[in-house]
Amino acid sequence: MAGSSTKRYPLYAKDYELFEEVGEGVSATVYRARCIALNENVAIKIMDLEKCRNDMETIRKEVHIMSLIDHPNLLKAHCSFIDRNSLWIVMPYMSGGSCFHLMKSVYPEGLEQPIIATLLREVLKALVYLHRQGHIHRDVKAGNILVHSKGVVKLGDFGVSACMFDSGDRMRTRNTFVGTPCWMAPEVMQQVDGYDFKYLAHGHAPFSKYPPMKVLLMTLQHAPPRLDYDRDKKFSKSFRELIAACLVKDPKKRPTSAKLLKHPFFKHARSTDYLSRKILHGLSPLGERFKKLKETEAELFKGINGDKEQLSQHEYMRGISAWNFDLEDLRKEASLVSKNPDDEMCSSETRELNGNQDMPKRNPMVQRSKTMSLEMFKVSDKASDTMSRSNSLTTGAILPSFHRKFLPAIGYQVGILSDESNARRPSKGAAETLALEETDQVEPLADTKQTLTVEEPDQVEPLADTKQMGKAETELEKPKNGCTVSHVNRAASEILPLLQSLLVQNDIQRDKVIRLIRFFDRTAETENPISNTEGVQVCMLFFPHCGLMWVLSMLNLRA
Numbered sequence: 239m240a241g242s243s244t245k246r247y248p249l250y251a252k253d254y255e256l257f258e259e260v261g262e263g264v265s266a267t268v269y270r271a272r273c274i275a276l277n278e279n280v281a282i283k284i285m286d287l288e289k290c291r292n293d294m295e296t297i298r299k300e301v302h303i304m305s306l307i308d309h310p311n312l313l314k315a316h317c318s319f320i321d322r323n324s325l326w327i328v329m330p331y332m333s334g335g336s337c338f339h340l341m342k343s344v345y346p347e348g349l350e351q352p353i354i355a356t357l358l359r360e361v362l363k364a365l366v367y368l369h370r371q372g373h374i375h376r377d378v379k380a381g382n383i384l385v386h387s388k389g390v391v392k393l394g395d396f397g398v399s400a401c402m403f404d405s406g407d408r409m410r411t412r413n414t415f416v417g418t419p420c421w422m423a424p425e426v427m428q429q430v431d432g433y434d435f436k437y438l439a440h441g442h443a444p445f446s447k448y449p450p451m452k453v454l455l456m457t458l459q460h461a462p463p464r465l466d467y468d469r470d471k472k473f474s475k476s477f478r479e480l481i482a483a484c485l486v487k488d489p490k491k492r493p494t495s496a497k498l499l500k501h502p503f504f505k506h507a508r509s510t511d512y513l514s515r516k517i518l519h520g521l522s523p524l525g526e527r528f529k530k531l532k533e534t535e536a537e538l539f540k541g542i543n544g545d546k547e548q549l550s551q552h553e554y555m556r557g558i559s560a561w562n563f564d565l566e567d568l569r570k571e572a573s574l575v576s577k578n579p580d581d582e583m584c585s586s587e588t589r590e591l592n593g594n595q596d597m598p599k600r601n602p603m604v605q606r607s608k609t610m611s612l613e614m615f616k617v618s619d620k621a622s623d624t625m626s627r628s629n630s631l632t633t634g635a636i637l638p639s640f641h642r643k644f645l646p647a648i649g650y651q652v653g654i655l656s657d658e659s660n661a662r663r664p665s666k667g668a669a670e671t672l673a674l675e676e677t678d679q680v681e682p683l684a685d686t687k688q689t690l691t692v693e694e695p696d697q698v699e700p701l702a703d704t705k706q707m708g709k710a711e712t713e714l715e716k717p718k719n720g721c722t723v724s725h726v727n728r729a730a731s732e733i734l735p736l737l738q739s740l741l742v743q744n745d746i747q748r749d750k751v752i753r754l755i756r757f758f759d760r761t762a763e764t765e766n767p768i769s770n771t772e773g774v775q776v777c778m779l780f781f782p783h784c785g786l787m788w789v790l791s792m793l794n795l796r797a
């Protein structure tokens with residue numbers, strides 16, 4: 239990548255002196271550093287490419303965007319290069335740190351209105367520019383809003399941004415479920431499942447106390463939050479109005495970034511000097527603040543050790559973007575029931591699932607089904623209605639198959655686990671309907687439940703009495719290649735929710751799930767491929783949603 243200005247930044251690690259750590263994300267660590275040749279303070283984001291969860295294309299895109307953008311409120315990379323297994327991205331050093339860190343370490347009670355207005359005006363300017371260039375950021379949050387000691391505000395982290403005008407393969411990116419769940423707009427979450435603003439947290443992201451999947455599922459059922467608590471009285475009418483406008487659920491009714499900039503609330507905004515005087519003056523160096531924060535966090539979370547749910551919550555509370563799920567992968571996962579798995583691969587993959595030595599002894603996937611609150615997976619009829627309606631509004635024909643297949647699979651599992659009588663009475667539910675609909679398309683899949691149970695006898699919650707289920711399903715069964723619809727449905731109703739919970743616990747199990755998904759994926763053709771028009775439609779939804787992200791960040795700021 240070429241240098242970002244007339245200055246030429248060297249492209250070798252030896253030309254930089256690395257100092258203390260000043261930030262940490264999911265995929266990278268950020269250091270204060272000095273460019274020796276230019277005698278200039280810089281920040282260097284170092285990504286270990288071997289450990290990095292993002293694929294090369296995502297990383298390449300981040301670097302590419304960081305090199306192309308040219309706006310005072312966007313964090314442009316000076317240069318980037320590979321050093322052994324790591325990617326180094328050299329960028330301006332934002333000595334104030336991120337707003338997230340500022341709030342966590344110095345302003346736990348939140349920031350004053352003129353400061354919020356000033357910060358957000360700067361972020362909006364960046365978004366307006368990005369949108370005009372055809373980009374959508376998709377992860378606007380306090381952790382990605384960086385402040386320089388002089389009060390300059392820059393939006394950073396383009397790891398999950400997308401281009402609004404991509405086509406072909408890259409179009410998929412726009413349908414990728416990326417970002418940080420707490421800051422996501424409903425329509426972004428709806429691509430996968432539900433979303434709900436029950437209440438807004440103050441001083442942390444909405445729902446940050448919940449496990450990520452809960453955040454996703456606590457969706458759609460409630461009216462958008464407002465600033466109408468007693469404690470919010472200190473905020474002006476214009477601020478409340480702005481919040482209300484940004485939190486409208488229908489993205490089409492939400493103002494664009496450009497329109498928001500004209501909102502009367504921004505009369506409260508001041509100069510960036512003001513920011514520097516009011517919030518940065520007298521602060522200890524960023525590295526010190528960061529170190530302290532890390533120590534506090536370590537203290538807070540020292541008991542959680544291997545618990546995946548708590549770990550992911552930990553990531554969550556640290557405000558990092560822990561999830562990068564691919565909608566397309568999930569859709570394919572959901573459509574496995576209806577496709578034609580290859581017998582051989584099927585059994586080998588099932589063997590892998592059950593017998594692979596890599597499989598952790600205490601399989602969290604299995605444990606999870608036992609310990610997870612059922613409420614987490616409950617999606618009320620009303621909610622799923624709303625979801626379907628919203629989906630047809632927002633994503634057109636992209637999602638029906640997902641909802642038809644995936645949500646019912648979850649519902650089926652809930653029924654089985656939550657109600658003993660239900661477990662023995664196969665409901666006239668979605669799984670059956672599905673079986674009826676897709677009888678002639680289904681190919682065999684091994685009885686994974688049985689083998690899972692064998693592997694984890696003391697941990698596995700029996701998912702259902704399959705004999706009973708089988709009885710009622712007999713009429714639906716149409717043997718084909720030695721297997722039946724009910725086999726597949728049973729396997730699917732067990733595997734899909736488990737896969738989903740695995741995904742939620744991310745990281746460690748993620749690779750395994752992806753392997754499974756790929757296997758099923760390989761055996762299935764894609765249904766309803768995303769058309770250009772739909773892609774653009776989805777993409778356009780992200781445009782106003784940046785406004786929402788922005789307001790959520792703002793709520794976090796003031797909390």
Ligand SMILES: Nc1ncnc2c1ncn2[C@@H]1O[C@H](COP(=O)(O)OP(=O)(O)OP(=O)(O)O)[C@@H](O)[C@H]1O
Binds near residue numbers: 261
């Ligand atoms: N140029 C910079 N100057 C000072 N601090 C920075 C700079 N860039 C990033 N940071 C700090 O490092 C943190 C992590 O950086 P970044 O968000 O780019 O990493 P990431 O792995 O993409 O994280 P995530 O995916 O969680 O957003 C930021 O939240 C911020 O606090």
